[in-house]
């Protein structure tokens with residue numbers, strides 16, 4: 001098995017495990033990314049087979065909206081509901097306290113809206129995402145309105161960060177989020193107080209939201225390889 005295939009298989013295992021936890025007659029938050037894809041596909045399969053009935057999804061991006069439609073999952077919007085039962089979403093880093101860095105797909109603003117509104121938030125990751133300390137390997141994404149790019153960069157530098165504008169692939173220039181904004185990826189030498197930093201960055205005028213998700217996750221499902229077998233563990 002190549003490493004790429006292994007990672008895809010780990011993602012598939014956790015995506016399916018999360019989708020198996022969804023009960024009939026519920027409102028489900030649908031996260032973004034290559035791991036959540038497997039959860040959405042499995043939800044669609046369960047609906048088609050009759051094993052799951054009457055769920056409605058709330059997507060967190062164009063990606064999850066389009067995929068959910070293709071999979072036959074009925075959709076609604078945040079403004080049309082008074083609660084979300086469960087959200088399933090991926091992450092770029094997870095620490096032992098279940099705090100996260102998200103935004104690898106630049107969808108963290110809508111993801112935080114949906115994941116924080118959910119009564120139960122399930123995170124699905126392969127084992128490479130589990131770290132002792134946030135910021136170990138992944139830069140912190142910050143969504144910024146385009147006009148505020150320079151002042152926000154200067155503000156982040158004052159906080160000790162090294163911000164870089166995220167560039168697009170197959171488009172010249174920066175990536176544009178689903179909301180029409182830019183993303184700064186910020187390197188912090190040490191991310192000692194994620195709870196405080198999440199609030200401080202979100203307080204900078206021009207910032208929509210940052211990728212720190214502190215105290216939101218209820219369950220983390222991790223896919224890993226043990227003795228040559230794919231296993232799924234929870235914490």
Ligand code: 5RP
Nearest residue numbers: 033034035090103104105107
């Ligand atoms: C998108 C996200 C994703 O959930 C995160 O990047 C994980 O993605 P993947 O499952 O593809 O590794 O936060 O903004």
